[in-house]
Amino acid sequence: MKSTARGGIRAAGITLTAALIALGASGGPALADPAEGGGPQGRATPAVNLINQDSGSLTIHKYTHPGGEIGDPGSGLEIDPFAPPTGALPLEGVVFTAEQIDPATYDLKTNAGWSAVAGLTPQKIANDQIPLEAPVSSAETNSEGWAKIANLPVGAYLITETEYPSGTTPLPPFIVTVPVTDPGTAATPDTPGTPAKWVYDVHVYPKNPQTNASKTVSDADSAKKGDAVVWTILGDIPETNTVAEGAKIDGYRIVDVLDSRLTYGTYVPGETPSVDDTDATTVSLTTDPETVLSAGVDYTLSVEADDTDSKATKVQVTFTPAGLEKLEQNTDRQVKVVITTFVNASGDDVTDPTASGIISNQASIYPNAAAIEGEVEPVTTEKVVTKWGNVSILKQDAEEQTALPGATFAIYATKDDAENDQRRIDTQKTGDDGLAHFTVLRYSGWADGAETTAKQTYWIAEIAAPDGYSLNATPVEVEVDDADAKYDVTMDNAKKFVLPKTGGAGTLALTAAGALLISAAVLQVIRRRRRETVES
Structure with missing residues (x-):
């Protein structure tokens, strides 16, 4: 999706030459001072009365700006061959419009016209309500990243990006003249040099800052419901210096819509998590050391039900003017947002075979006002996933293989915990189905x-x-690898060995038997003594 720029001029203070930033190109300013010696490096520019054409063209070469050196102001001349910096890619689908600025005042066939245009800025056009001539000319960049606007009458033009792809930050409007000067080359002992001349086919090489974003999840130290699942979002900061001094970041927002199986905040047993928990979201800049930003000062934080899914929670961080100023001072860094959640369910309706504990999450970055206002799609992170599941245990009679209700089990994170019955994760009792x-x-x-x-x-x-x-004397080791509540573990229980009850029939029989044995022993002793007496 491409955005359509809003009416009016977005940014202030764009200088005439700074807007024409070449990707690594060098050269003088795109607008030459017609006064003698006012050209680049002190070389003369051609006289105004040598402008002998009524029209020219503007070719805009558009590339993404992945970061790195900006390059010098462009000269307005074609760079052939042109080699963009490493990582810069042609940007297709950008629409530029060209509006001629008050041709009566800024008549470039006169010295007065050049003097007037030298102090012109897009903000001055807006503030002074300088008229713009109709009709408006436009062109869209092709797959090679360039667009040509032909048949432009000699004059000064306000160039505006009116449509641009998502994920890019549009350039503020800039000013270019048709024609520009080719200052020629200075003479050397070996070459005669070339004279200055007017160039009617103007080339500019502006770059669009491109915003990238990423997201990670941290849950390795978590094992059970209530344990923290922490999401970290990183978003690029648009590089304002790709345009000019005075260019501003006019908006920045990060939105994370949490799945309904995630609860925002930190779990506290017996307490209901609060969406007002500002500690559950931290915002910083990836400086060294990190610059921690303040809620209510640098950004506003809202946590509320999502617009499209009332069961989901939308966490939204929107930068204030004070926060945007800090972004502009750290365009080589990233915004870092850390959100703490915990899992409240994992498809734990065990009667539902489609239950799923695979919870994916994706954040959106709105790097400018156009994205915030819905004129262009936001930049989205890759989806990241946290996986949670269930395990069931079947308790049954060892001999009859029938389900046994009423057995109580506990689950632990380690064998040592299980053997010593410490740090239970959960405790459950078997139902009628065992x-x-x-x-x-x-x-x-x-x-x-x-x-x-x-x-x-x-x-x-x-x-x-x-x-x-x-x-059952031995703990059982299990793995959780599915969200469905499968019957993963079967544990057989043997019946106890039943001892006789005190005072029962079995006890009486044993007592009687013991008495008979004692009596027999006594009789045997008596007989032995009688025999010994007779013999003596």
């Missing part, structure tokens, strides 16, 4: 938005057996 469900557990093989070989496994231990059954 199942206990543990939900909202981070995937074992996924952390910080990517697959990981250092898997987070979980350990399940039985902490209370059903009546009549023995505890």
Whole structure:
């Protein structure tokens, strides 16, 4: 989508020459002073009365500006061959309009006209309501990044980007003249040099700052519902010095719409998270050290239900004029927004086979007022993903394989925790179907938005057996790799060995048997003593 520029002039203070910034080109100003010796490097410019054509053309070569050196002001002359800096790409689909500035006052076939145009700026045109001549001429850049506006009468022109692709920051309007001067070359001992002349086919090489954005997630240290899932957004700052002194960043906003399975803020057991938790969002600039910005001073923060999905939460950071000024002072850095959330669900309706705990998130950067006002699409980050799932355990009789309700299990992050019953993640009891469900557990093989070989496994231990059954003595290691609540673990329980009850029939029988044995032993002793007496 391309934006359509609003009426009026966006930026102030653009100088005549600074708008014509070549991508790495060198040379004198695009507008020459007709006074003798006023050309670049002190070389003379041709006399005004030598302007012998009534019209010319303007070719605009448009490239993205990925960062780096800006280059010197352009001369208005064609650079052939032209080699853009590394990383600069032709920008297709930019529409430029050319409006002639009051040809009566700024008649470039006169010295007075050149003197008048020397002090002209886009802001002066707006402030003084200097008339612009109709009709308006326009052209759109092609796949090679250039657009040509032909048949322009000799004069001064206000050039405006009226349409531009998303992700680019438009240049403020600038001024160019048709014609411009070719100052020629100075004579050397070996060459005679070339005279100055007027050039009617003018070439300019402005660059559009391009805004890039990225997003990451941090959840490797999280394992359960309520643990922090932290999102970090980085957005480029448009380079105002690609245009001229006085160019401004007229707006900057970052928006992150949180999935309904994410809750904004920090989890506190027993408390309802507040959307007024400003500590859950931090904003800074990636300077060294980082420049921490202040809510209410450098930016405003709003956290509210999303316009299109009332269950989702929209976090919006909008820079104030004070914050925009700090951006302009740090165009070689990035804006950093960190948002803290926690997972509140992972498709934990175990009866729903389509339940999903794969939660993706994407942020949008609005690098200028046109994007904020909906005239152009924002820059979006790549989607990043946090994955959360469930695990279920089936408790059944070891012999009959029937479901056992009433068994209590706990799940832990480590084997040591399970063996010592410490730091339980969750506790669940089996229902009539013998199942206990543990939900909202981070995937074992996924952390910080990517697959990981250092898997987070979980350990399940039985902490209370059903009546009549023995505890399962060994914790079971499990992996969570699916959001669906599958019957992942089956644990058999054996019935207890039943000891006789005190005072029961079994006890009486044993007592009787013991009495008989004792009696037999006593009789045997008596017989032995009688025998010994007779013999003696």
